[in-house]
Amino acid sequence: MTLTLTRRRGVETAPPARRAGQRGADIRAGYTFLLPWLLGFILLAVGPMLSSLYLSFTDYNLFEAPTWIGLENYTDLFADDRFLQSVQVTLSYVVFGTPLKLAAALAVALLLNNATQGQGFYRSAFYAPSLIGASVSIAIVWKAMFGDDGPVDQGLGFFGIHLGGWVGNPSMTMPMMILLTVWQFGAPMVIFLAGLKQIPTELYEAASMDGAGPWRKFVNITFPMLSPVVFFNLLLETIHAFQIFASAYIISNGEGGPAGSTLFYTLYLYLRGFSDFRMGYASAMAWLLVIVVGVITLLFFRTSKSWVHYGGDAR
Amino acid sequence: MISRRSFLTTVALGAGSAVALSACGGGGSSAGQTGSAGNPVTINYTWWGNDDRAERTRKAIALFESKNPDIKVNGNFTDFAGYWQKRATEAAGGGLPDVMQWDLSYLRDYAQRNQLMDLGQLRIDTSGFEKTLLPSGQIRGRQYGIPTSTNAFAVYYDPAKLAEIGVAEPGGTWTYSEYKAWLAEVGTKGGGRYFGSTDFTGIWWQFTIWLRQRGIEAFTEDGKLGFSKDDLKQWWSLAGDLRGTGAIVPADRAVQLKPKSPFGSNVSASENTWDNFMAGYLKDSGAKELKLVPVPSDDADDLGLFLKPTMLMVASAKTKFKDAAGRFIDFMVNDPEVGQIFKTSRGVPASKTQREGTTFEGADKAVVDYETSIAKYLKDAPEPPIVGFGTLEAAFLRVNEELNYGKQTVDSAVDQWFKEAEDVIKQNS
Secondary structure, eight states, rough: OHHHHHHHHHHHHHOOOOOOOOOHHHHHHHHHHHHHHHHEEEEEEEEEEEEEHHHEEOOSSSSSOOOOOOTHHHHHHHHHHHHHHHHHHHHHHHHHHHHHHHHHHHHHHHHHHOSSSSSHHHHHHHHHOOOOOSSHHHHHHHHHHHHTTTTTHHHHHHOOOOOOOTTTOOTHHHHHHHHHOOOOOOHHHHHHHHHHHOOOOHHHHHHHHTTOHHHHIIIIIIIHHHHHHHHHHHHHHHHHHHHHOHHHHTTTTTTTTTTTTTTTTTHHHHHHHHHIIHHHHHHHHHHHHHHHHHHHHHHHHHHHHHHOOTTOOOO | OOHHHHHHHHHHHHHHHHHHHHOOOOOSTTTTTOOSSOOEEEEEEEEEEEHHHHHHEEEEEHHHHHHHHEEEEEEEEEOOHHHHHHHHHHHHHHOOEEEEEEOOGGGHHHHHTTOOOOOSOOOOTTTTTTTTTTEEEEEEOOOOEEEEEEEEEEEEEEEEHHHHHOOOOOOOOOHHHHHHHHHHHHHHHHTTTBEEEEEEEOOOHHHHHHHHTOOSSSSSSTSSOOOOOHHHHHHHHHHTTTTTTTOOOOOHHHHTTTTTTTTTTTTSEEEEGGGEEEGHHHHOOSSOOOEEOOOOOOSSTOOOOEEEEEEEEEEBTTTTTTHHHHHHHHHHHHHHHHHHTTTTBBEEEESSHHTTTOOOOOOHHHHHHHHHHHHHOOOOOOOOOTTHHHHHHHHHHHHHHHHHHTSSSHHHHHHHHHHHHHHHHHHHH
């Protein structure tokens, strides 16, 4: 009671008018400092997004004013063979590429976590590809490596496997693209490694006392303890995989070939907008992608309750 | 405190917009802004091409600037595919360069949408041009583009490669069955080292020529397709027995060589394309000599050939420097010294003054000689292709590639192309 009174009196000692003025000034100062970012966000992100939402309901060829056509772009999509192909190509990339990449990242993180020497060096070495992997030059190198008589062809030939160039073979371009993304496992690996370091060693010690082997420890300790990090990486890499563009553009000369095998969603969107001048259609594709990725993210969050364990959970 | 801050913000914003506004002003007179030797105007010029063309263009620009001290030309170039994507974004933002190198395929797209200037209002001398050539730069009677040069379709071959594998050089006139037999012979004797040619049925212009040999125009005057599904079926079936043999470069090889052609990469002994590719092919392949013969035809008197503007010079409808743009275009198409710089790398100069002021030797002479040799077969150039033609041509090549991969039958390929083509025509009508 005394305490409350003191507090209240303390409050009243400051003149109310000055406090309100001070608060308003703080808010204004806050927004002023925020202004550069806020302006950028509104002008460069929100504005264009809203205008693309509008354009997705129009017929817009970049030159003439857009004309409203309602949902026609969205309904046209499903009668477009090339669109359906791009969905199929992108989904197989996401479904096969992302788990493989995460598995590779986790495997290497586990190995590095046990390393006693040179961990810093190996961590940097494995991380490097994910910094440069999305670059134009790597895509060009990749194209050369997987061409006829390229290092990959020759290497496999040494083991008696003769596949020829992967770049020109429609059934081998997807494995090639997946290898390119798996090779960039460095970023999720570093996050996994940080997560592994957080797991208390007592748990492993206790498990050893009970006679648990490495596999048992992984299944019952490492993976559950790491599950928030796995969830984070899975979410991020899935969204990332949907957005693949630059490497596919370079490797297929911007065409999505051979025979449409690298016609990724974003590449087709780009071709529709900037080669065919159908910006309305391309905008509809972009919004459909936003919606689909949003729904997938939501599903991930829903299912996460059953397999992701946060510290302090009763489970 | 706050009022001072907001005051400063207002001042800063005001100053910014004042600068922006003043940048929008100027111009207005019919000649647009003009410069003087002491205070030259700068026009932007953009083109597509390789390093070779860039070097030649820079020489031409330097020459123009020395002759016209009141104008500076700011040059910029990219490759062909990237070129059109860049122009589309610029056009959407209202910022096309003042003067541009242009392709016939995209003339209607931009002219009909009021992006290009009617060059009739500028002082450009067109007296040295063939009267049959100028209409290919016209849309609805207005001259939107001036041809720099002409090219004609041809079959290229490398005599050294033929000698190496013991195949006789083609005679000069041939029917389709003779042509196909020749390709097959190259394939057999080439033994995997050399293939006959790229699938010639995947080339839109070769298809157009075949149609013309049969009296059909690819597009009708009202912008529809002038040929039927049966025509296209027949055309794609023409190479049906050659696909998968040595006569035709396998699709997976061709794909890997991109952006170079199999011919330029010494994978095939011949290729059908425009005659101005000579310089590029010589450079790519390192061959000593390449020869040109007319395309095959089943009617020896009608080869379906025509002279097409290799490229056109156009100006942006929004340029502030009309006078400078007109003088630069006039210089690029008419000046004999420009002809000397470019030789036949842009095709054979279209204007008589430029053509006669240029000396052609070696490979350049072979191109000029080829166009002279086919002069009696030449018909009028076709009209500028329909809006959306770039998409149609790309689809033609792509669907044919799928045919070569065995992913499609001729019937399904024809259906797919027609579906896409009709969609494009519907969109743009």
